[in-house]
Amino acid sequence: KRExxxxxxxxxxxxxxxxxxxxxxxxxxxxxxxxxxxxxxxxGCFSLDAQxxxxxxxxxxxxxxxxxxxxxxxxxxxxxxxxxxxxxxxEEIREGLDHLLRWLLEHRGQLEGxxxxxxxxxxxxxxxxxKLLTTPYERQEGWQLAASxxxxxxxxxxxxxxxxxxxxxxxxxxLRELMYxxxxxxxxxxxxxxxxxxxxxxxVNTNEGFCSVLRSRLGSHPLLFSGEVDCTDPHAxxxxxxxxxxxxxxxxxxxxxxxxxxxxxxxxxxxxxxSFLLGVPNVxxxxxxxEGLISSLKTFPTMEMFENxxxxxxGWNPSVCMNFCAAFLSFAQxxxxxxxxxxxxxxxxxxxxxxxxxVHRDAPYAxxxxxxxxxxxx
Ligand code: 0WD
Ligand code: CA
Numbered sequence: 063k064r065e066x067x068x069x070x071x072x073x074x075x076x077x078x079x080x081x082x083x084x085x086x087x088x089x090x091x092x093x094x095x096x097x098x099x100x101x102x103x104x105x106g107c108f109s110l111d112a113q114x115x116x117x118x119x120x121x122x123x124x125x126x127x128x129x130x131x132x133x134x135x136x137x138x139x140x141x142x143x144x145x146x147x148x149x150x151x152x153e154e155i156r157e158g159l160d161h162l163l164r165w166l167l168e169h170r171g172q173l174e175g176x177x178x179x180x181x182x183x184x185x186x187x188x189x190x191x192x193k194l195l196t197t198p199y200e201r202q203e204g205w206q207l208a209a210s211x212x213x214x215x216x217x218x219x220x221x222x223x224x225x226x227x228x229x230x231x232x233x234x235x236x237l238r239e240l241m242y243x244x245x246x247x248x249x250x251x252x253x254x255x256x257x258x259x260x261x262x263x264x265x266v267n268t269n270e271g272f273c274s275v276l277r278s279r280l281g282s283h284p285l286l287f288s289g290e291v292d293c294t295d296p297h298a299x300x301x302x303x304x305x306x307x308x309x310x311x312x313x314x315x316x317x318x319x320x321x322x323x324x325x326x327x328x329x330x331x332x333x334x335x336x337s338f339l340l341g342v343p344n345v346x347x348x349x350x351x352x353e354g355l356i357s358s359l360k361t362f363p364t365m366e367m368f369e370n371x372x373x374x375x376x377g378w379n380p381s382v383c384m385n386f387c388a389a390f391l392s393f394a395q396x397x398x399x400x401x402x403x404x405x406x407x408x409x410x411x412x413x414x415x416x417x418x419x420x421v422h423r424d425a426p427y428a429x430x431x432x433x434x435x436x437x438x439x440x
Contacts, residue, residue: 110270126308198382
């Protein structure tokens with residue numbers, strides 16, 4: 063396993079013995095058998111309220127409440143409330159890993175796996191792992207991940223690239239509305255209480271969120287990560303999280319085999335990576351027409367998504383995604399040797415290039431907050 067990981071790190075030519083190591087991302091390099099991935103188990107959860115305040119409980123969890131099967135079918139107006147009932151989160155506030163670190167600080171004494179388990183683990187957001195999984199197939203957006211080792215644990219926190227920041231600040235009005243529509247769909251599909259009905263007249267406030275904290279392991283890499291969960295299904299066959307969780311998505315109504323093919327090759331890869339990591343068994347898609355109405359729904363079981371591209375030469379392969387992620391974790395573990403919360407190894411990737419590394423100290427890249435480092439050092 064270790065040997066296999068090493069091969070992917072570009073060999074240093076003799077003429078240039080001091081060149082910094084890098085990691086290639088070509089899919090062909092990672093097409094081995096599917097690596098072991100421990101079934102994710104939930105360690106706990108937390109909620110962020112309408113003011114983005116942390117609570118160590120499930121108060122922001124919502125309950126899956128789809129329209130009745132024998133009813134008239136959905137007719138959700140996703141644009142409703144965009145102008146007058148929308149409270150978007152302030153995206154200038156960079157939270158890094160802070161909420162997850164607060165959870166970890168408050169539960170570090172109760173972690174299963176023994177006292178040494180955390181020291182050998184990687185701690186991050188699920189969303190960061192999703193980006194790693196899809197990297198071998200990504201042709202548009204690069205990423206930067208900051209890494210620090212502290213008390214043995216490797217922490218990974220995304221840094222917004224200059225290109226991503228520029229794109230966010232210049233986000234076209236149509237794209238802004240599209241983002242709102244994704245959240246609005248959740249309000250048509252979820253209730254605040256089990257057995258309750260959705261209330262689409264309520265304001266959409268994207269500060270609110272429910273996050274699950276999970277333990278898993280990819281190959282030899284123990285993982286502790288957190289991801290935002292849309293809702294839980296009170297009627298799910300398993301009441302045990304994450305098996306009861308449901309991911310909600312909206313996508314354009316499709317009208318040709320070509321549309322479906324493109325959807326399978328690109329969007330479904332992202333849906334699969336995100337839900338597979340956390341162990342969410344089903345993604346419910348709402349298809350929206352050009353007027354912003356959802357008129358049909360479809361369930362995509364996470365474990366069946368790959369079937370849509372299994373025989374497609376231009377499709378994606380889950381083994382490649384997971385093998386690359388494992389190789390990146392080995393690369394990061396081997397690169398970040400010094401245990402120092404103020405030291406940052408910045409891993410940068412742009413499509414078509416290998417992952418490269420640069421080293422930084424303190425601001426602006428250090429991301430482990432003083433309150434965390436001090437409390438953990440007590
Ligand atoms: O500060 C940062 N750089 C980031 C913070 C980047 C990514 C995430 N986060 C935080 C957010 O504060 C959020 O509470 O992590 C949480 C979500 O974590 P995740 O589950 O690891 O992220 P991801 O899988 O990318 O997204 C899950 C959902 C999204 O749903 P869709 O259906 O669009 O995938 O979390 C929401 C979004 O609804 N979300 C965010 N909400 C607020 N701020 C953000 C964000 N930056 N990113 C995703
Ligand atoms: Ca969602």
